[in-house]
Amino acid sequence: MSRLQNKIALITGAANGIGEAAAVRFAAEGATVIATDIDEAAGKAVVERIKAAGGSGEFLAHDVTSEDAWVEVTDHVRTVHGRIDVLVNNAGIYLIAPLAETTVEDWNRLMAVNVTGTFLGMKHTALQMATAGGGAIINLSSIAGLVGVAGHTLYGASKGAVRTMSKDVAAEYAAAGVRVNSLHPTYVNTGMAAYGAATAGTTIEALGPVLSPLGRIAEPADVVNFLVFLASDETAYLTGSEYNLDGGGSTLLSVG
Numbered sequence: 001m002s003r004l005q006n007k008i009a010l011i012t013g014a015a016n017g018i019g020e021a022a023a024v025r026f027a028a029e030g031a032t033v034i035a036t037d038i039d040e041a042a043g044k045a046v047v048e049r050i051k052a053a054g055g056s057g058e059f060l061a062h063d064v065t066s067e068d069a070w071v072e073v074t075d076h077v078r079t080v081h082g083r084i085d086v087l088v089n090n091a092g093i094y095l096i097a098p099l100a101e102t103t104v105e106d107w108n109r110l111m112a113v114n115v116t117g118t119f120l121g122m123k124h125t126a127l128q129m130a131t132a133g134g135g136a137i138i139n140l141s142s143i144a145g146l147v148g149v150a151g152h153t154l155y156g157a158s159k160g161a162v163r164t165m166s167k168d169v170a171a172e173y174a175a176a177g178v179r180v181n182s183l184h185p186t187y188v189n190t191g192m193a194a195y196g197a198a199t200a201g202t203t204i205e206a207l208g209p210v211l212s213p214l215g216r217i218a219e220p221a222d223v224v225n226f227l228v229f230l231a232s233d234e235t236a237y238l239t240g241s242e243y244n245l246d247g248g249g250s251t252l253l254s255v256g
């Protein structure tokens with residue numbers, strides 16, 4: 001397992017869920033992982049697991065909504081590791097609420113993490129990647145950034161913005177060798193999906209056949225398999241693209 005050998009990979013929201021699984025797997029694939037999050041205790045534990053397994057990485061406390069924090073984190077990584085090859089803009093928050101009950105405070109809080117955080121991540125890495133000869137940025141959007149879902153006006157807007165920002169930056173930096181792609185999962189088995197299922201008055205298990213003809217929601221490993229692929233040199237010709245990771249849920253009809 002060395003598909004990311006010698007790559008310096010910065011993963012936000014790496015203390016839990018998809019980011020945690022990505023950090024552990026990227027390290028197993030040979031990357032040096034800079035795992036960042038606002039959840040310091042869980043983030044440090046992730047990096048301890050990486051090191052115990054013989055991998056390389058460090059944890060940095062990092063609120064993605066703060067431009068000062070992005071400057072601090074990216075300066076640190078360049079000073080200590082020399083460059084950033086891969087950025088996974090994974091940190092995100094979720095809210096399901098009827099349109100009429102969605103407040104401006106909710107809007108600003110969620111947009112700050114999902115949209116401003118992703119914008120700042122690209123702003124503070126793409127130019128340096130270009131100067132170093134290239135790199136890969138992967139932005140976690142959602143199937144909710146592609147299709148309409150009741151109760152998802154705010155979250156869907158944020159993930160739609162992630163989708164289009166990814167293409168804009170991909171266009172701006174393609175000639176410089178910086179690839180930018182967005183990933184669009186359906187529910188993935190993390191705390192976020194558990195919240196979604198509970199809010200809908202159901203369970204993750206019951207939602208599986210509803211959301212996908214494969215009969216289950218995604219596991220973090222399903223997402224991470226694709227993140228490794230997009231971060232690796234195997235995808236040198238892929239940029240500006242969006243990838244559904246939804247078990248066919250948005251494209252296949254189940255009749256009879």
Ligand SMILES: NC(=O)c1ccc[n+]([C@@H]2O[C@H](COP(=O)([O-])OP(=O)(O)OC[C@H]3O[C@@H](n4cnc5c(N)ncnc54)[C@H](O)[C@@H]3O)[C@@H](O)[C@H]2O)c1
Nearest residue numbers: 013016017018038063064090091092142187188190192193
């Ligand atoms: N789980 C799903 O069903 C699902 C589906 C589609 C897309 N996504 C997207 O995948 C990404 C990861 O989701 P997850 O399910 O692993 O969520 P999660 O809640 O398990 O983990 C999210 C992580 O982000 C961190 N975080 C939150 N605010 C932050 C901030 N301001 N700065 C830095 N870190 C912050 C949290 O501390 C947490 O560790 C998100 O962008 C989410 O929108 C998730």
